[in-house]
Amino acid sequence: MVLYRDEGVVLRTQKLGEADRIVTILTKRTGKVRGVARGVRKTTSRFGARLEPFSHIDLQLHTGRTLDVVTQVETIRPYGEALVADYPRYTAGTAMLETADRLTVGEKEPALRQFLLLVGGLRTLVEGGHEARLVLDAFFLRSLAVAGYAPALAECARCGAEAVRAFAIVAGGVVCGTCRPQGAAVPAAETIALMIALLRGDWPAADASESRHRVECSGLVAAYLQWHLEHGIRSLRHVEREPAHPSAQFPHGSRT
Amino acid sequence: MYEGVVQSLIDELGMLPGIGPKSAQRIAFHLLAADPADVKRLAHALLEVKEKVRFCRICGNVAAEDECRICRDQRRDPHVICVVEEPKDVVAIERTREFRGRYHVLGGAISPIDGVGPDDLRIRELMTRLADGQVTELILATDPNLEGEATATYLARLVKPMDLTVTRLASGLPVGGDLEYADEVTLGRAFEGRRLLDV
Numbered sequence: 247m248v249l250y251r252d253e254g255v256v257l258r259t260q261k262l263g264e265a266d267r268i269v270t271i272l273t274k275r276t277g278k279v280r281g282v283a284r285g286v287r288k289t290t291s292r293f294g295a296r297l298e299p300f301s302h303i304d305l306q307l308h309t310g311r312t313l314d315v316v317t318q319v320e321t322i323r324p325y326g327e328a329l330v331a332d333y334p335r336y337t338a339g340t341a342m343l344e345t346a347d348r349l350t351v352g353e354k355e356p357a358l359r360q361f362l363l364l365v366g367g368l369r370t371l372v373e374g375g376h377e378a379r380l381v382l383d384a385f386f387l388r389s390l391a392v393a394g395y396a397p398a399l400a401e402c403a404r405c406g407a408e409a410v411r412a413f414a415i416v417a418g419g420v421v422c423g424t425c426r427p428q429g430a431a432v433p434a435a436e437t438i439a440l441m442i443a444l445l446r447g448d449w450p451a452a453d454a455s456e457s458r459h460r461v462e463c464s465g466l467v468a469a470y471l472q473w474h475l476e477h478g479i480r481s482l483r484h485v486e487r488e489p490a491h492p493s494a495q496f497p498h499g500s501r502t
Numbered sequence: 503m504y505e506g507v508v509q510s511l512i513d514e515l516g517m518l519p520g521i522g523p524k525s526a527q528r529i530a531f532h533l534l535a536a537d538p539a540d541v542k543r544l545a546h547a548l549l550e551v552k553e554k555v556r557f558c559r560i561c562g563n564v565a566a567e568d569e570c571r572i573c574r575d576q577r578r579d580p581h582v583i584c585v586v587e588e589p590k591d592v593v594a595i596e597r598t599r600e601f602r603g604r605y606h607v608l609g610g611a612i613s614p615i616d617g618v619g620p621d622d623l624r625i626r627e628l629m630t631r632l633a634d635g636q637v638t639e640l641i642l643a644t645d646p647n648l649e650g651e652a653t654a655t656y657l658a659r660l661v662k663p664m665d666l667t668v669t670r671l672a673s674g675l676p677v678g679g680d681l682e683y684a685d686e687v688t689l690g691r692a693f694e695g696r697r698l699l700d701v
Contacts, residue, residue: 294685298647484612
């Protein structure tokens with residue numbers, strides 16, 4: 247039996263047998279780990295709420311033949327407790343967890359930058375200083391950049407020309423009039439500026455953006471993310487915009 | 503591999519949740535050795551449960567008729583509805599003998615990561631039940647995990663304009679446990695919901 251200790255964020259849980267759960271955790275040093283938490287569904291479990299999704303935890307596991315077994319857990323910060331009281335933030339948070347899960351394909355392959363990005367994203371979401379959907383889009387763009395899929399936003403993704411006109415997912419970002427493929431979207435210049443601000447972490451510029459540009463940005467980012475993942479993000483369909491932005495239901499991925 | 507029907511029985515039993523190939527084999531041989539009358543009773547019960555059991559048209563609980571036993575019971579308080587995730591939660595609450603109102607079974611909890619949203623649950627049916635104004639209190643008894651809490655938050659927000667008393671089951675320390683093992687969230691909620699000890 248090999249014991250190891252790490253720090254991680256619980257991405258998802260699945261029921262196992264009578265009272266156990268399989269817990270998927272994105273850890274700081276080991277990468278994505280799937281472990282069994284025995285008896286966690288019993289009301290008398292010593293793990294309690296520590297292994298709920300969004301929990302930032304310090305944990306100890308021992309390696310098993312197929313799945314590792316969680317032996318001890320301490321909470322560093324229970325992000326779920328704050329998120330669950332605010333439904334739009336909760337839905338944005340679940341999309342973050344699902345994306346982090348999808349982007350870290352292999353188990354036990356260190357993904358430190360993705361881990362730090364997720365912790366930072368959850369902290370920003372809980373602090374509530376910015377609109378939840380903006381935080382989510384910033385997380386998507388930066389996760390894509392960490393995974394090597396950063397969209398070209400300043401110059402044509404194909405020829406490098408500076409005069410860009412459209413956004414083409416297949417081309418990998420903005421394109422000029424000559425390189426523009428059929429079916430490329432033509433977003434407002436402000437939408438592209440918002441995407442650049444979110445990718446760079448320029449929050450004053452992102453917070454000052456207009457609602458219609460945010461909605462357009464969300465559609466493009468969601469479509470771009472799902473195209474590169476070759477997989478839909480199920481939580482995205484349920485992400486709600488906050489009441490201050492009633493222009494909510496944007497059909498994800500239908501813009502290009 | 504066993505011959506014909508024995509292998510079919512093992513395969514069918516192996517489809518049940520929590521039954522692996524070894525357990526399926528053990529149950530199959532137990533049935534082979536059992537009294538034929540006992541096996542017939544089991545087979546009859548399996549067929550009967552599929553034929554007769556349906557979901558109550560009012561609350562969504564399992565029922566032998568159009569309406570479940572609780573919805574038909576005139577002695578139950580129609581002004582209080584307790585919202586639960588699954589029919590087995592109704593059984594758990596009924597065992598307490600503390601609640602005399604009616605139930606509403608959602609059929610799960612909101613879990614975006616599994617693709618389950620509000621439209622996949624019996625929330626529309628709940629809103630229809632609340633529309634006639636007879637109900638005065640809604641007790642949200644979804645599971646005290648993240649999905650259950652999110653579902654409770656969503657429902658509380660949805661019924662806010664309805665002038666109802668919306669309550670959530672208390673969370674806190676389990677009876678018989680040690681304080682030192684309580685996690686931060688549970689202990690925090692126990693502090694939030696502490697009550698006056700009037701002796």
